[in-house]
Amino acid sequence: MGNPLRDPQDRRLPRIPEPCALVIFGVTGDLSRKKLLPAIYDLANRGLLPPGFVVLGFARRDWGHGDFESMAYEHAKAHARTPWREEVWARLSGNMKFVGGAFDDDAAFDNLASTLDELRDSHGIHGNAAFYLSIPPSAFPTVLKQLARTGMADNERCGGWRRVIVEKPFGTDLTSAKSLNDLVDDVFTGPDVFRIDHYLGKETVQNIMALRFANSLFEPVWNSKYVDSVQITMAEDVGIGTRAAFYDATGTARDVLQNHLLQLLALVAMEEPTSFDAAEIRAEKLKVLRAISLPKDIKAGTVRGQYLQGWVAGERAKGYLEEEGVPQDSNTETYVAVRLGIQNRRWAGVPFYIRAGKRLPRRVTEVAVLFKKAPHLPFNPADVEALGENQLVIRVQPEEGVVLKFGSKVPGTTMELRDIAMDFQYGEAFTESSPEAYERLVLDVLIGDRTLFPDAAEVEQSWHVVDPLEEAWEGVKPEQYRSGEWGPRAADEMLAREGRHWRRA
Ligand SMILES: NC(=O)C1=CN([C@@H]2O[C@H](COP(=O)(O)OP(=O)(O)OC[C@H]3O[C@@H](n4cnc5c(N)ncnc54)[C@H](OP(=O)(O)O)[C@@H]3O)[C@@H](O)[C@H]2O)C=CC1
Numbered sequence: 303m304g305n306p307l308r309d310p311q312d313r314r315l316p317r318i319p320e321p322c323a324l325v326i327f328g329v330t331g332d333l334s335r336k337k338l339l340p341a342i343y344d345l346a347n348r349g350l351l352p353p354g355f356v357v358l359g360f361a362r363r364d365w366g367h368g369d370f371e372s373m374a375y376e377h378a379k380a381h382a383r384t385p386w387r388e389e390v391w392a393r394l395s396g397n398m399k400f401v402g403g404a405f406d407d408d409a410a411f412d413n414l415a416s417t418l419d420e421l422r423d424s425h426g427i428h429g430n431a432a433f434y435l436s437i438p439p440s441a442f443p444t445v446l447k448q449l450a451r452t453g454m455a456d457n458e459r460c461g462g463w464r465r466v467i468v469e470k471p472f473g474t475d476l477t478s479a480k481s482l483n484d485l486v487d488d489v490f491t492g493p494d495v496f497r498i499d500h501y502l503g504k505e506t507v508q509n510i511m512a513l514r515f516a517n518s519l520f521e522p523v524w525n526s527k528y529v530d531s532v533q534i535t536m537a538e539d540v541g542i543g544t545r546a547a548f549y550d551a552t553g554t555a556r557d558v559l560q561n562h563l564l565q566l567l568a569l570v571a572m573e574e575p576t577s578f579d580a581a582e583i584r585a586e587k588l589k590v591l592r593a594i595s596l597p598k599d600i601k602a603g604t605v606r607g608q609y610l611q612g613w614v615a616g617e618r619a620k621g622y623l624e625e626e627g628v629p630q631d632s633n634t635e636t637y638v639a640v641r642l643g644i645q646n647r648r649w650a651g652v653p654f655y656i657r658a659g660k661r662l663p664r665r666v667t668e669v670a671v672l673f674k675k676a677p678h679l680p681f682n683p684a685d686v687e688a689l690g691e692n693q694l695v696i697r698v699q700p701e702e703g704v705v706l707k708f709g710s711k712v713p714g715t716t717m718e719l720r721d722i723a724m725d726f727q728y729g730e731a732f733t734e735s736s737p738e739a740y741e742r743l744v745l746d747v748l749i750g751d752r753t754l755f756p757d758a759a760e761v762e763q764s765w766h767v768v769d770p771l772e773e774a775w776e777g778v779k780p781e782q783y784r785s786g787e788w789g790p791r792a793a794d795e796m797l798a799r800e801g802r803h804w805r806r807a
């Protein structure tokens with residue numbers, strides 16, 4: 303199916319999937335409870351699900367359908383974005399099924415396959431099903447093999463479409479990502495594979511393309527002639543929560559740099575796609591990912607940190623090594639800062655500073671484009687000194703919007719200058735509410751629109767960036783920072799060495 307953005311007529315059409323089932327592996331997990339089940343309710347509430355839509359949960363529980371439905375009700379109600387309406391849930395709940403079992407349990411998968419076959423006739427889903435792997439990444443291969451063994455991934459046998467949604471991180475390095483790509487492409491046909499990166503489902507991230515390519519204002523200055531540097535920040539006030547096993551084996555670079563942050567960089571730096579087709583957008587992003595250069599001296603051009611105990615938003619926070627399940631001698635980073643370059647004509651010489659961390663003072667994700675100062679400033683030197691650089695800040699979350707910072711005359715009888723901000727906030731500009739990222743992405747899978755999903759080449763290219771970093775960091779102890787601080791001092795020093803500082807996000 304073509305992308306509706308391509309044809310302005312199509313943009314206004316509601317996109318409703320064909321009758322189908324969504325099978326969620328790991329349905330009792332954190333992601334499913336907080337994001338997927340609420341997203342399904344929100345889609346139903348907006349009238350975007352087909353009649354007879356089935357949610358089929360799979361996890362290690364001795365549950366009947368009713369137990370699953372009660373759990374789903376509790377979490378969907380707690381986390382839904384749209385107003386709660388019992389009648390919407392009542393329509394969904396009749397179609398919520400559960401199959402219990404472990405990933406290595408053949409009988410459980412045989413049971414799942416026959417349940418899906420029965421639903422084809424009883425619920426008119428025509429054999430259409432999407433499988434969401436909301437499970438530990440180490441289990442992706444086992445589940446994919448089970449789907450192959452039981453014939454559940456076989457479009458022809460099932461008489462409808464079969465799609466798979468693979469969560470991130472997709473592999474732990476380039477080699478494992480390649481094997482996983484091979485496996486997933488063996489089991490499913492290429493266009494039926496959806497590698498999810500939920501940042502691409504965020505409204506504010508999709509708006510990067512609109513901001514850049516729908517306006518003539520920014521394009522002329524979107525290059526190394528005018529841009530001094532770009533800063534991408536993903537700060538979280540939370541720690542690792544209950545995800546110690548996953549996080550300690552993963553670290554910040556694999557958890558969010560390899561995917562969310564490199565995707566943001568690609569959207570900010572890529573050339574205009576010839577259309578909004580998935581293939582065109584992916585091709586432009588891939589060119590940027592291929593042009594990324596790492597710091598010559600990786601140790602000097604990157605900083606890894608690990609949080610100590612401290613205070614975040616007035617609350618006492620444990621240190622990373624005190625978190626339950628984290629080994630006492632863990633060297634895993636909970637913060638990363640890196641200076642990347644992009645070796646092409648548009649961006650030569652412009653540093654892209656990227657930082658991400660847990661237990662920072664507050665939750666904020668933003669992309670800041672910092673402009674060079676004007677070549678001549680005919681003002682009082684003290685004023686010129688006090689003026690910051692012009693900045694365009696894309697606030698991904700929270701307080702979603704875009705801020706333009708520039709110097710202005712202070713009202714009065716003298717020519718005094720001060721930085722001011724023009725602020726666009728979604729809440730003020732639009733009456734429409736933004737769908738949650740997973741809501742948009744689940745709908746896209748059910749419709750078969752791959753535009754917002756990175757392809758295999760992008761995922762592999764991102765590991766080309768992260769693998770050398772991981773290699774250089776091997777055995778190196780991370781710098782420490784107190785919970786509630788903006789990361790290790792070394793991250794400030796890294797920018798100071800280049801005459802810059804991190805923007806106050
Ligand atoms: N949580 C988050 O905020 C985010 C998560 N992700 C990704 O989403 C995926 C899921 O993460 P998350 O929900 O946090 O993980 P959780 O650990 O919370 O949940 C894992 C789920 O997998 C099930 N599971 C684990 N092992 C088995 C097994 N051997 N057999 C059957 N079921 C099993 C668990 O079932 P049981 O109840 O039986 O243990 C549980 O339902 C991961 O790939 C993660 O990287 C991506 C972005 C954000």
Ligand SMILES: O=C1O[C@H](COP(=O)(O)O)[C@@H](O)[C@H](O)[C@H]1O
Binds near residue numbers: 538557558667
């Ligand atoms: O993918 C992940 O993202 C979350 C942060 O997501 P956000 O939408 O709240 O910004 C992060 O906490 C988690 O560690 C990571 O796996």
